[in-house]
Amino acid sequence: MANPHLADLGRRARAAARVLALAGAAAKDEALRCAADSLEQAAPALLAANAQDLARSEASGVAPAALDRLRLDERRVASMAAGLRAVAGLADPVGEIVEGWVRPNGLSVRRVRVPLGVIGIVYENRPNVTSDSAALCLKSGNAVLLRGSASAIGSNRAVAEALRAGIEKSGLPGDAVLLVEDTDRHTVEEFVRLEGVIDCLIPRGGHSLVSLVREKATVPYVIDGDGNCHVYLDRSADPAMAEAIVVNAKTQRPSVCNAVETLLVHAEVAPTLLPRIAAALEEVELYGDEAACRLVGRAKPAGEEHFATEFLDLRLAVAVVEDLDAAIAHIARYSSGHSEAIVTSDLAAARRFTREVDAAAVLVNASTRFVDGGELGLGAEIGISTQKLHARGPMGLRELTSLKLVIEGDGQVRQ
Amino acid sequence: MANPHLADLGRRARAAARVLALAGAAAKDEALRCAADSLEQAAPALLAANAQDLARSEASGVAPAALDRLRLDERRVASMAAGLRAVAGLADPVGEIVEGWVRPNGLSVRRVRVPLGVIGIVYENRPNVTSDSAALCLKSGNAVLLRGSASAIGSNRAVAEALRAGIEKSGLPGDAVLLVEDTDRHTVEEFVRLEGVIDCLIPRGGHSLVSLVREKATVPYVIDGDGNCHVYLDRSADPAMAEAIVVNAKTQRPSVCNAVETLLVHAEVAPTLLPRIAAALEEVELYGDEAACRLVGRAKPAGEEHFATEFLDLRLAVAVVEDLDAAIAHIARYSSGHSEAIVTSDLAAARRFTREVDAAAVLVNASTRFVDGGELGLGAEIGISTQKLHARGPMGLRELTSLKLVIEGDGQVRQ
Numbered sequence: 001m002a003n004p005h006l007a008d009l010g011r012r013a014r015a016a017a018r019v020l021a022l023a024g025a026a027a028k029d030e031a032l033r034c035a036a037d038s039l040e041q042a043a044p045a046l047l048a049a050n051a052q053d054l055a056r057s058e059a060s061g062v063a064p065a066a067l068d069r070l071r072l073d074e075r076r077v078a079s080m081a082a083g084l085r086a087v088a089g090l091a092d093p094v095g096e097i098v099e100g101w102v103r104p105n106g107l108s109v110r111r112v113r114v115p116l117g118v119i120g121i122v123y124e125n126r127p128n129v130t131s132d133s134a135a136l137c138l139k140s141g142n143a144v145l146l147r148g149s150a151s152a153i154g155s156n157r158a159v160a161e162a163l164r165a166g167i168e169k170s171g172l173p174g175d176a177v178l179l180v181e182d183t184d185r186h187t188v189e190e191f192v193r194l195e196g197v198i199d200c201l202i203p204r205g206g207h208s209l210v211s212l213v214r215e216k217a218t219v220p221y222v223i224d225g226d227g228n229c230h231v232y233l234d235r236s237a238d239p240a241m242a243e244a245i246v247v248n249a250k251t252q253r254p255s256v257c258n259a260v261e262t263l264l265v266h267a268e269v270a271p272t273l274l275p276r277i278a279a280a281l282e283e284v285e286l287y288g289d290e291a292a293c294r295l296v297g298r299a300k301p302a303g304e305e306h307f308a309t310e311f312l313d314l315r316l317a318v319a320v321v322e323d324l325d326a327a328i329a330h331i332a333r334y335s336s337g338h339s340e341a342i343v344t345s346d347l348a349a350a351r352r353f354t355r356e357v358d359a360a361a362v363l364v365n366a367s368t369r370f371v372d373g374g375e376l377g378l379g380a381e382i383g384i385s386t387q388k389l390h391a392r393g394p395m396g397l398r399e400l401t402s403l404k405l406v407i408e409g410d411g412q413v414r415q
Numbered sequence: 416m417a418n419p420h421l422a423d424l425g426r427r428a429r430a431a432a433r434v435l436a437l438a439g440a441a442a443k444d445e446a447l448r449c450a451a452d453s454l455e456q457a458a459p460a461l462l463a464a465n466a467q468d469l470a471r472s473e474a475s476g477v478a479p480a481a482l483d484r485l486r487l488d489e490r491r492v493a494s495m496a497a498g499l500r501a502v503a504g505l506a507d508p509v510g511e512i513v514e515g516w517v518r519p520n521g522l523s524v525r526r527v528r529v530p531l532g533v534i535g536i537v538y539e540n541r542p543n544v545t546s547d548s549a550a551l552c553l554k555s556g557n558a559v560l561l562r563g564s565a566s567a568i569g570s571n572r573a574v575a576e577a578l579r580a581g582i583e584k585s586g587l588p589g590d591a592v593l594l595v596e597d598t599d600r601h602t603v604e605e606f607v608r609l610e611g612v613i614d615c616l617i618p619r620g621g622h623s624l625v626s627l628v629r630e631k632a633t634v635p636y637v638i639d640g641d642g643n644c645h646v647y648l649d650r651s652a653d654p655a656m657a658e659a660i661v662v663n664a665k666t667q668r669p670s671v672c673n674a675v676e677t678l679l680v681h682a683e684v685a686p687t688l689l690p691r692i693a694a695a696l697e698e699v700e701l702y703g704d705e706a707a708c709r710l711v712g713r714a715k716p717a718g719e720e721h722f723a724t725e726f727l728d729l730r731l732a733v734a735v736v737e738d739l740d741a742a743i744a745h746i747a748r749y750s751s752g753h754s755e756a757i758v759t760s761d762l763a764a765a766r767r768f769t770r771e772v773d774a775a776a777v778l779v780n781a782s783t784r785f786v787d788g789g790e791l792g793l794g795a796e797i798g799i800s801t802q803k804l805h806a807r808g809p810m811g812l813r814e815l816t817s818l819k820l821v822i823e824g825d826g827q828v829r830q
Contacts, residue, residue: 241825248828407791
């Protein structure tokens with residue numbers, strides 16, 4: 001390995017992972033609570049470091065939205081500490097016996113949930129990712145190697161140091177949380193090639209980071225991809241329910257991956273439903289296909305690019321479709337495989353939609369905004385996977401584990 | 416995509432995958448049975464094509480072991496057909512509801528097993544991989560894209576054509592099984608980068624193929640890695656059981672990944688146990704550490720490389736270890752994470768070994784040779800994963816699926 005800093009962190013992470021893998025739930029929960037206390041106590045130092053990051057970023061012309069993500073205040077520090085305590089309250093996934101059986105020859109077999117080992121996270125400038133990731137990795141018995149952006153390095157260092165101090169105080173190794181201090185662009189490329197160190201890499205960032213991971217990574221990874229989500233209003237949709245779901249899915253929090261980006265409306269009901277929904281989406285800019293533009297005067301013409309885009313803001317693409325088949329075909333063409341919803345009162349349509357649409361989550365008569373670990377009762381999440389291997393949908397504690405076969409006998413040999 | 420042949424196959428595989436994903440178990444089983452019949456009927460053509468492959472390979476100086484893997488005869492064709500029928504008899508994994516619950520707001524949530532889509536297989540010269548892989552992929556509702564070696568291209572083409580004819584006769588798309596006819600070395604590099612086509616790549620081959628996949632692949636993959644397996648004989652091991660397990664694990668079939676490659680013996684019992692076992696392993700070449708060589712005159716001195724090697728033949732490395740800790744440390748250093756066994760009558764030692772050893776399978780008082788999908792009751796396998804993401808250990812039908820969240824409500828929106 002070319003980079004001695006990474007090599008050193010890698011060795012320390014693996015050593016910590018061996019200890020964490022065997023730590024009981026009580027010890028891990030105590031470590032999380034100590035880390036939360038330590039973070040709160042370190043708030044002044046943390047805010048000071050963050051102020052320096054902010055000043056540096058502002059001077060270098062970083063956009064206001066990015067500055068907002070970087071900014072910490074008392075409330076956000078408290079929320080990070082609360083997050084650590086909330087994870088302490090979740091059930092420990094490690095040691096769960098997922099299934100077990102006995103073979104005809106008397107061998108007993110069970111599959112036991114075990115930690116992955118070392119989780120690598122590459123992320124951008126939100127310092128809360130440092131503590132959120134650390135909490136979920138620690139609780140699931142994994143060490144975490146964090147590589148945040150240069151713009152947040154001071155904040156991340158302060159957060160990581162506070163967490164490490166708290167964890168050490170509890171008796172578990174501080175190296176459970178390790179921050180890569182070298183924020184040179186090339187470090188990311190070395191980071192994603194830490195074979196034998198990183199058991200699972202989770203890139204949390206935009207397209208360029210995901211492309212870099214796909215091209216360069218030699219360690220196993222899970223992609224937290226785009227959410228180009230659709231809501232399809234079936235011929236039989238209840239108009240009030242349709243309106244409420246579309247408004248919620250688009251406007252309740254437009255900047256997140258489970259917000260809706262394209263509305264599909266059955267041609268038979270579009271003449272009444274579409275104007276009603278457009279009126280309810282006053283603040284939303286609409287891009288419609290020809291039929292939608294005829295029905296909604298203020299809609300702008302939509303091109304291919306509008307249907308392919310995850311807007312993440314108050315814009316919505318709209319298309320009128322002939323029938324359920326056309327809706328499913330549109331979704332198959334443009335979906336990023338995140339969350340897809342139908343509003344219908346027709347059982348056959350609901351069954352077809354849930355079977356035929358290929359996505360991490362399919363919803364019937366509910367807002368796409370529910371596709372979130374917390375909302376589904378799965379606990380905090382480290383991301384939402386849009387790939388099909390290992391984890392699909394919200395990635396919580398369980399998705400940070402693997403399974404081990406434990407096979408017990410009385411001297412059985414194979415014939 | 417540069418290669419029009421691959422682009423065409425990719426489009427056809429995706430189209431077939433959409434049909435297969437919705438096919439019921441009865442239709443898939445009928446397709447497998449028709450494919451088996453078709454394979455048997457095609458036996459003469461298949462053997463003729465294989466004879467040509469063999470003649471070409473022999474002329475180009477291919478090693479006898481490789482020629483044997485390539486060779487088909489009546490018996491092997493019958494065994495491929497029997498394999499297809501056996502997979503037809505396995506339970507369909509698709510549609511299984513893995514778990515489900517209701518949220519306080521009335522949303523009902525379930526996780527449903529769904530096919531991955533298109534499975535890509537890169538393999539070497541065994542034509543039976545063509546039919547074995549096709550069977551498991553079809554049964555799990557996936558299309559398969561196969562890229563075998565140039566040496567077996569005639570045999571693979573004959574097998575794939577027979578399977579396709581049988582599947583088509585049953586009414587499912589023949590494109591469920593697609594063979595890459597272009598066996599140029601560079602095609603592999605293009606194959607592992609078929610983003611948007613291949614949902615899961617399974618390389619079945621040696622180190623150079625695995626390295627190529629790690630370096631070049633941009634599609635998700637699962638590595639079927641080495642098996643540098645250990646058996647540790649604890650101080651409390653029953654001598655007769657210890658002997659039987661070591662002999663079975665080493666000699667019952669030395670050429671496979673779940674055979675043992677290193678024997679570790681507790682220092683206290685080594686003076687009696689090791690000579691006994693060495694006597695029972697007459698035909699096995701032994702490489703011992705200093706202590707082992709003192710106890711077994713015929714053992715040759717073992718170097719680092721012997722402990723690090725997956726011999727896959729009648730050689731065995733042997734080390735005497737001070738205690739359980741030393742055994743666990745040795746395994747942590749050299750294990751490839753496949754299968755690790757302890758022979759002991761001490762409950763505490765068994766508990767520590769199963770918890771602390773990090774491998775796909777850990778065994779107590781049983782031969783490592785049991786780590787196999789069929790032996791564990793998991794059905795046929797497409798490989799044994801030594802990675803921790805997605806699949807660990809034997810990969811059967813279930814490991815060829817993903818999960819989909821299905822969320823049903825009555826108009827719920829997020830607050």
